[in-house]
Amino acid sequence: MAAIFQGVGAAAALSSSPSNSFDSKKFVSSPLRKGASFAVVRSDGRVNLNPKGRRAQQLISNAVATKSDSAAASSSSKPGHELLLFEALQEGLEEEMERDLRVCVMGEDVGHYGGSYKVTKGLAKKFGDLRVLDTPIAENSFSGMGIGAAMTGLRPVVEGMNMGFLLLAFNQISNNCGMLHYTSGGQFTIPIVIRGPGGVGRQLGAEHSQRLESYFQSIPGIQMVACSTPYNAKGLMKAAIRSENPVILFEHVLLYNLKERIPDEDYICNLEEAEMVRPGEHVTILTYSRMRYHVMQAAKTLVNKGYDPEVIDIRSLKPFDLYTIGNSVKKTHRVLIVEECMRTGGIGASLIAAITENFNDYLDAPIMCLSSQDVPTPYAGTLEEVTVVQPAQIVTAVEQLCQ
Amino acid sequence: MNSASCAAKISTQPFSLNPTSPTSHDNPLVFPKPTSLFLGSTRKLRLSSSSKLNLHRRSGTVVAVSDVVKQKKSKSTPSLLITKEEGLELYEDVILGRAFEDMCAQMYYRGKMFGFVHLYNGQEAVSTGFIKLLKQQDSVVSTYRDHVHALSKGVPARAVMSELFGKTTGCCRGQGGSMHMFSREHNLLGGFAFIGEGIPVATGAAFTSKYKREILKEADCDHVTLAFFGDGTCNNGQFFECLNMAALWKLPIVFVVENNLWAIGMSHLRATSDPQIYKKGPAFGMPGIHVDGMDVLKVREVAKEAIGRARRGEGPTLVECETYRFRGHSLADPDELRDSAEKAYYAARDPITALKKYLIENSLASEADLKAIDKKIDEVVEDAVEFADESPVPSRSQLLENVFADPKGFGIGPDGRYRCEDPKFTEGTAHV
Numbered sequence: 001m002a003a004i005f006q007g008v009g010a011a012a013a014l015s016s017s018p019s020n021s022f023d024s025k026k027f028v029s030s031p032l033r034k035g036a037s038f039a040v041v042r043s044d045g046r047v048n049l050n051p052k053g054r055r056a057q058q059l060i061s062n063a064v065a066t067k068s069d070s071a072a073a074s075s076s077s078k079p080g081h082e083l084l085l086f087e088a089l090q091e092g093l094e095e096e097m098e099r100d101l102r103v104c105v106m107g108e109d110v111g112h113y114g115g116s117y118k119v120t121k122g123l124a125k126k127f128g129d130l131r132v133l134d135t136p137i138a139e140n141s142f143s144g145m146g147i148g149a150a151m152t153g154l155r156p157v158v159e160g161m162n163m164g165f166l167l168l169a170f171n172q173i174s175n176n177c178g179m180l181h182y183t184s185g186g187q188f189t190i191p192i193v194i195r196g197p198g199g200v201g202r203q204l205g206a207e208h209s210q211r212l213e214s215y216f217q218s219i220p221g222i223q224m225v226a227c228s229t230p231y232n233a234k235g236l237m238k239a240a241i242r243s244e245n246p247v248i249l250f251e252h253v254l255l256y257n258l259k260e261r262i263p264d265e266d267y268i269c270n271l272e273e274a275e276m277v278r279p280g281e282h283v284t285i286l287t288y289s290r291m292r293y294h295v296m297q298a299a300k301t302l303v304n305k306g307y308d309p310e311v312i313d314i315r316s317l318k319p320f321d322l323y324t325i326g327n328s329v330k331k332t333h334r335v336l337i338v339e340e341c342m343r344t345g346g347i348g349a350s351l352i353a354a355i356t357e358n359f360n361d362y363l364d365a366p367i368m369c370l371s372s373q374d375v376p377t378p379y380a381g382t383l384e385e386v387t388v389v390q391p392a393q394i395v396t397a398v399e400q401l402c403q
Numbered sequence: 404m405n406s407a408s409c410a411a412k413i414s415t416q417p418f419s420l421n422p423t424s425p426t427s428h429d430n431p432l433v434f435p436k437p438t439s440l441f442l443g444s445t446r447k448l449r450l451s452s453s454s455k456l457n458l459h460r461r462s463g464t465v466v467a468v469s470d471v472v473k474q475k476k477s478k479s480t481p482s483l484l485i486t487k488e489e490g491l492e493l494y495e496d497v498i499l500g501r502a503f504e505d506m507c508a509q510m511y512y513r514g515k516m517f518g519f520v521h522l523y524n525g526q527e528a529v530s531t532g533f534i535k536l537l538k539q540q541d542s543v544v545s546t547y548r549d550h551v552h553a554l555s556k557g558v559p560a561r562a563v564m565s566e567l568f569g570k571t572t573g574c575c576r577g578q579g580g581s582m583h584m585f586s587r588e589h590n591l592l593g594g595f596a597f598i599g600e601g602i603p604v605a606t607g608a609a610f611t612s613k614y615k616r617e618i619l620k621e622a623d624c625d626h627v628t629l630a631f632f633g634d635g636t637c638n639n640g641q642f643f644e645c646l647n648m649a650a651l652w653k654l655p656i657v658f659v660v661e662n663n664l665w666a667i668g669m670s671h672l673r674a675t676s677d678p679q680i681y682k683k684g685p686a687f688g689m690p691g692i693h694v695d696g697m698d699v700l701k702v703r704e705v706a707k708e709a710i711g712r713a714r715r716g717e718g719p720t721l722v723e724c725e726t727y728r729f730r731g732h733s734l735a736d737p738d739e740l741r742d743s744a745e746k747a748y749y750a751a752r753d754p755i756t757a758l759k760k761y762l763i764e765n766s767l768a769s770e771a772d773l774k775a776i777d778k779k780i781d782e783v784v785e786d787a788v789e790f791a792d793e794s795p796v797p798s799r800s801q802l803l804e805n806v807f808a809d810p811k812g813f814g815i816g817p818d819g820r821y822r823c824e825d826p827k828f829t830e831g832t833a834h835v
Contacts, residue, residue, distance in 0.1 A: 101619055130617055136651070141603040141644035148607020151592055152542065154614060171600055184585035184593065185576035186805035223812045244808035272814050272821070319814025319822075319835075326817040358817045 080263045086256040088230035089119045092237035093157065095266070097127055100155060103241055106133045106146050107159030107196075116161050117197055117256050143169035143194065147176045150192040155241060163198030163250065164210040177246045178221035193240045195249035199290055199340055200388050202254070206376035209384075213250055213317050214346040224317040225271055226250040226289045230260040232315060235269025243271060250317070252290045274321035280310035283398055284328040286351060287338040288314045291389060295338050298394035307398055317347050320354050329355060333364040334401050338389055343371040368397050483765050484700045490758075490767040491776065493699055496535055497527040497755050498780045500551040503560060504730075506784045507550065507567060511734045515792075516567045519596075520581045523551040525697075525729035528754035529661050530555045532702025533629055536710055542590040542628040544605035547582035548661075548728075549594045552631060557589040564787035570794035577797045578805065598632065599639035602658070605630035606645045609654035609719075627713040628656045635666025637680045643687075646721065650688040653718035657709045658684075660723040661696065667732040668740045684721030696724030697752040700761065727752075802831035 083091065097103045105120055111134035114121035124132040135142040139160065146156040160166040166173065173194065180188055200209040213224055223245050227233035233251070240247035269275075277292065278299060287295045292313050299309050310328050314320065329335055335355060337348040348369040355367055370389040378384055485493065504522040511520055523530065526548075534543060534555035545552040553563050558574055566573025567581055574586050575594075583594040592608055595601035608628040615624040636642055637660055649656050660680050664671045672678050684691025690712075694705045702724060709720035727749035731738030762768040803823075807813065810823035813835045827833035 104614065104618075128618070130614060136644070136647055138640075138644035138648065141606070141641050141648060144600060144603020144641065145607040145610055145645075145648065148544075148592065148604035148609075149611045149614070150607070151604065152608045152611040154611050171597060172603060175595075175597060175600055176604060180585075180593070181808055182805045183575060183579040183583040184587075184805075185574065185578050186808075187575070187585050187587040188592070189808040191808070221806050221812075223807075243812075245812045272811055316814065319812065321815050322817045323815045323819040 080261045082259060082261045083230060084256065085227075085230045085233050085251075085258045085260075086117055086119050088234040088260075088262060089227075089237050089251070090121060090123070092234035093120065093241075094123060094126070096238055096241040097123065097131065100241075102153065103155045103157065104131045104133065104149070105157045105159065106135055106142055108135055108137055108161045108165075110134060110159050115159065117251075117253070119251075119256075120159070139165050139168040140170075140172055144172040144176060146192050146194075147172055147180070147190055150190045150246075151180065151188040155191050155193075157193045157195060157241060160194065160196030162208050162210075162253075163196045163212045164207055166194065166196065166212060167210075167215070169194075170215070173216065173222070173248075174219045178219040182221060189244050190246045191241075191244050192246045193237075193243075193249060194246070195237075195240075195251060197251045197253045197256070199250075199252040199254065200372070200377055200384065203379055203381055203384055204253070204377075205379050209377035211341045211346075211372070213248075214341045216248055217318050217347065217350060222246045222248055222318070223271055224248045224250065225315055226252075226317055228252070228255060228289050228292045228313055228315070230258060231262045232269050232275060232313075234262060235267055236271065236315070238266075239268040239271045242268065247271065250289065254290055255293075269315070272316050272319060272321060274324040275313040275315050276324065277311040277313050278309065280308040280332070282308045282332055283310065283334040283336055283401055284325070284332045285309050285311045285336045285338060285394070285398070286314050286325060287311065288317060288347070289340060291338045291340050294389060294391050295394055298391040298398070301391065301395050302398055305395075305399075307402060309398060314351070320351060322354060322358055325351075325355065326359055329359045330362045333362055335363065335367045336394070336397055336401055337367065337369040337371075338394055339369070339371050340388055341371055342374050343369070344374050346371050365401055368401055370394065370397055483767065484704065485767070487767045490762050491772065493531055493535060493703075494758055494762060494768070494773060495776050495780065496531040496555055497699065497758060498777060499554055499560065499783065500527040500530060501755060502780050502784045503550060503554060503563070503787070506564075506788060508730070508734060510564075510567070510788065516569070516581070518580060519547065519733050519735065520567070521548040521733045522730045523548055523728070525749065525753070526661055526663060526726045527551060528699040528702050528758075529631070529659065529696050529724045529726055531754075532699045533631075533657075533659060533706040533710075536703065536706050537627065537629070540590060540626050542592050542605070542608040542626065543631070544592045544601045544608065544628065545584070545594060545631045546598055546601060546633065546636070547594075547596050548633075549582070549584045549591075553584040553586065553589075553591055553594075556586070556591050558584065558586045558591060560783050560787040561790040562586075564784075564791040565794050568791040568794070569796065570791055571797040571801065572790070572794040576801065576805070578801075592628075598636040599641035602630050602632060602636070602641050602645045605656060606649055606654060609649065609656035609713075610652070612655050613652065625714045625716075626655065627710050628654075629659055629710075630656060631659045631661060633666060634660065634662040634664065634671040634680065635669065635674065636660075637662075637683070638675055643683075646684070646687040646689065646719070649719040653716065655713035655716065656719045657706070657713055658719060658721045660721070661726050662723055663726050663728045664745075665728070665732070665741060667736065670740075679723075681721060681723035687721075689719045689721055691721045691723065693723045693725065696726030697749065697754050697757065699754055699758050729753075799831035800829055803828055803833065803835060804831075 109116055110120040111124035111129055111132045120132060143158055146158040149156050177190055177192060180190055198210060198212055216224060225236050227236045236249060240249050285295050295311055299311060302309050310332055312324060312328055337351055339346060339348045341347050348371050352367045352369055370393055373387045375387050377387055500523060504524050507520060507522060510516055530551045543552055543556050550563055554560060562574040566575055566577060566579060569577045571577050574584060579585060579594060582596040585591060585593050592604055593601055605628045612624055612626040615621045662680060681691035681693040692705055695701045705722055709722055712720055759773060811821050813822040816822045822828060822833060822835050825833045
């Protein structure tokens, strides 16, 4: 196998730097903008042009570029400001609430308490108790209320204190949120954002450690995105609020205190796009949310061992960005999915199906998927640790895949 | 209208005593026949004295209908509850509701519509009594028994019939069907198949009304939302959760319970520990009213007060309308459980017969006027069927169109283009 060494410096540290997003914009946007084809060096040394050839691509202008490409330039000219992920979410929310009076927040303890993870801190003081509404503990009903408000002209952001609580709102999210636009024949739009922290935390117990992305993914009519850095947290929050579609934004309990420097100016992250975290040549690692950090940790080890993994944070859990993913598969021919969902019926399972369906010819090995064990998350720390994928497992998997 | 029969009962205090439970603890499987308790009990529910009308918290804006009628009749010149114009409007609406539903049954058995179709025969007084008081900007939220709510709100009969036939000219382009009637123009927010799931949506619409007034500074926004649902729904969590939130935030909403005593085959009395639903309002801090739902004018009087309360910003009201469906739960229901004596009792209280009698006895309309309306409605319904018959079925291209308001939601395909840009998308054959 032709081993191509990349600079060790390309591996990102646990707290992601803006260069990740800078890379993603630079990497993804140029082939599309120029409609260029690229050469695929196959493992037997043959060189094929991109089988699809050149395409005259009439793109929707913001298909890949975030709000302005100058954001990329700006990270070098303007210093930006540093903040934690929950503050980035709050900033995004606050900016959108200032920009559009119709944006409002509903959820338990979002107002006076400032949110159980402080995402809505200070907003009730600034915007009042009606715009930042403290609801009683009635998820199904206040989610439905948010949907009714969205149908009649508002743009609510509904918070599930923990994503798991939104299981109680499944009726409203599935039947009304996802389907009303269709069953009304397009008459009513539901520009709602449903967000909250999920994922396995530190010994929070089984019910507070759920990953709802796998349960919601079949619902037609909704989009799902997962944020993982302060940059994309703010960008996705803003994009989700501005979107006319219902969007579910998955945050992670353990990522709220990540620090990053983000641009000062207004920007959004495209809801349908994946993020290139680390370009590479040997293997494509697809991941999202917290597992991104386990992957990057494993990447450090892998680079030291001579591997060159390409890491993509898929970000858009529904729909998948098959372009970014496909390009990567066509380049590396090996895919490893690292996710925190359960194995059965999870995002990884869907992703395997999508990749196999579309890119089977480009694969040199079966797709590997590392997911959490199909086990209710135990309370004991030692057990909890082994239910989620750890960096060592990722290293082993890549070694196995690249044999 | 005969004020001696069932009057409106108001309750503003929490019901502190448990009524004698109809179930016997010795033999918990024995339940009384529904005919015995509720039918005769309308007389027991009537207020015994007007002193009970002293409303403690909510001001005396809600009164017993029997008193309103008594007051009006006590004036020297007999004054009526409605004018001639209003009377004819109400009559036309109830006749439209009845004729339309009868036609639906015919069309169903002829194979023009399919699935679950729930007809409203017998309950017209509730829809007409309430909805004819609304403005266009007011919202209505209903359940699967929504054809007549749609018609009363102003959705053209043609659009409803086409929707039932699954044609593209239907109010929801044929994508909703019988249980999902929506109209943006007339502010009909659905049409929901699961019971109870429309109530939070209605609460949201009322929330928007309050938000518009207070945040968006549309000072004259006094839009009211009506949520219609049945007796079975009143045992569902969403009902109680929304009563709480609506009262908490004083939302401009009226919760209208169409208590027809039956949830498919489950009698209300077998399902509910305290069958008097209106008494559940005060537990949440809103007035609860019980009204004879077979009587358009009584419903209308109560509706005026409840809608007025909401418009003035005084908060929600719970109105329980005692009504009855003459047909089965749906066209697939053989309707074998209900006692024929019960059916006969309510058939004798047909809202259309009663309204007709009132209009004629009080010289508001002549037989000829009413016959003319009957004929007009027959024509409207015939025309609706013709229109629906001739309308085209949705083409394949419609399949993917309304899944997302922003079709970019289907994502980016392997070739880098958004899937919605694929020409096959508009043909309905794109791989999404």
